[in-house]
Amino acid sequence: MCASPVKKNEPDNRKGQAGGDSGPASRSRTDRRNSQAAKPKREHVKKSARDAALSVLTGVEEAGSYSNLKLNQILREADLPRPDAALATEIVYGTIQRRNTIDYYLAKLVTKGLGKLQPWVRSLLRMSLYQLLYLERVPDHAVVSEAVNIAKRRGHQGISGMVNGVLRSAIRQRAELTLPQGMTDAERISLEHSHPEWLVRRWIKQYGAEACERICKANNEPPHVSIRANARRQHQDALLEQLRLGGFDAEPSALSPAGIVVSSGGNMALTPGFGQGDYSIQDESSMLVAEALQPEAGMTVLDCCAAPGGKTAHIAEKMDDTGTVWACDLHPHKKRLIDEQAQRLGLKSVRTLVKDARELAGEFEPASFDRILLDAPCSGFGVIRRKPDLKWGKREEDIAGIAAVQQSILEAVHGLLKPGGVLVYSTCTIERTENEDAVARFLEAHPEFVFDPIPTTGWPESAPLEQAASGMISIMPDRYGTDGFFIARIRRLA
Template structure:
């Protein structure tokens, strides 16, 4: 009997990867598939591992496959290559799966998908890989570009970006970090509980966790138990990376302020601002799409954040319904390339290019220009992105200051706790990296003050 995505983890992974190749987002398709499936927790974990791993390490997997396939990979039928990548990922990265199981399940899945003509090829290539994987001549780190491409699974354009930004040793360290699975962290909702109380509840439920390194409300999950995390329905926490948690703190929000969160969905930073102001600030949250505005409202209700008014608006147009100089704080967490969160959105490695960086930089400059007039005299504008490309970070700061002499760049080190000092550059901007800062995502932030 043929397997279905709801009862076979490998079939489910294949179907998700097919959707991703067609342009879907891996996390959304994965969530939808798992919510509809009858798979147990162990098989659901395997689906997640196969999908994210095969996407994250596609460059490494393809390099290995090319050593044992007698034809160029790009000439294979897409479905056949997809099956080879799934099988090869298991052989290279999942020691708990026996080689014969990885090979045989790939061949059987090919038959189920009516690719009988390719079963011989799939069987031969994967068996050869299983026998010869220990002898693969992987590029040495001394050849940094090939190492980034074929060991760290970076496309050519992204390898060049890392090499331009960092010395070779650091480019290697960042590349290696981005090839690893992302950490799983929680922001404690201090409107409803305390970090120590949630840590105790997690331990009692069989989960291993410890406090994050920097933010006082962060928890890092080391290993999940079999059951759900406690406090989800009660709104005790928000899933959020530690780098993202830094942003609301750096905005320097206070009760009584009027605060604008631009491009706010899904609302993690918005609700964090509400928590830090104890629901005693006036927060306006904007997003371009109505379904994403709904996510802000849902998250605010779950967490008990009552000070947020969310509405739809495309900030590539000037928000004429908002009065000039009417906000004490403005957060622009701008649309960006997402290079700093590649571990969470691994398909981004393969569907973006250097051209996208330039296009995004133009949009970011436009958004900054449209929201800057909303800042009060003496107020602050925080620009943040989850990326590290020069065009979207330092270059944006230079351009904004040239375009807007009424603003000055502030040194974030002056407000931040002393133990955060290593997170900042000599200019006082935030630059977090997973290989430097306790595994957190790569974020950038710069804060501008409007002159009196």
């Protein structure tokens, strides 16, 4: 028998920065007393942490909202004290991360089946069971009491009674909530670490069962916060000293030469240093992209799919804001994000363009760029710890379509690179179809391009230096506690 879930000691405060999304689900004025189909009643009650979490989870399920965007919107509206915001954040991400496991247990406790419940009731049960099973410092009575009160406010007596009964049954049967024996590796990892079974099967085939389990386990760990100093203003060491003097727990990255990991720093986008452009918030693995591109002062660089602009800014900083960085994206609102980044950081060399990357060959002359970055659209399976809803929103058949888009962009932009120039292809996924296989297909079709060793001068000794020498880096989420990422550097010979 697999052991029962082990509770975490306390909720973590995940620090994502993002924009808004659609508002909370509307609530009916009508109270249909004896019907579970009753819509939530309109209330004017200040949101608690659990109210906020439920609004996010319901928005994710009903409207397909992105969890990080919806969470930031709801937290801004609720104006919760910091501990309550931290609890709401942990409940949201933890419930989404552990959905597979939670639903397996709830199926034993909900007589009529989860599928027959309204989305908000299903989300309420999921988040409540998550707290009972995984948050040790949250008392059982507090979880049950608030869940019942929320059910009364949003529904009717029948729903609140059902919620009360299910949760009290879960408490009584907690020792019996275990996973069955005799499962295959894919079935066990899928249930124990709560990932879609089709995805687990793919990763077992690509990496083996042990590595797959490590990846899935890492995807359920809270992400840490990493920042990168604005190189035009100060070096990493100076920013480290500044942060420590300000009371932050900050350490240099074990992966990126420019990265700093900040623990217990809260939302780093709310500090004066961020607002005045002293640093950018960026995952450590993502920071390696500009390092691999190695742009030089005065160059002309194309960033094909640039939003939200973190890599664009890093490139411009490494060029000391000389030359030109063309930052392109498909959507006007994403162009604004890039413009805002450049303005905050004081970068004048960044020029933005709204354009489908597959049409860029009609915008620029052939062989007009010294460097090209294609941070390609991808499945995003390397960032599941930050966006856990990704794993539930994708289907296996989506991967082939994504890979086809990646190839079409490579075909469209490679002719814009000068002979002797460098193209860096990167993704935030660990899917080989989108990574190593994508680059191999391109090189087979274009013998005038070859792998080029990724320069690693100044990199930490713990960084993947041997991989870099081959021209490709594949970073797994379990290796450094960062996002999963893929980077390939190829050079045009003629």
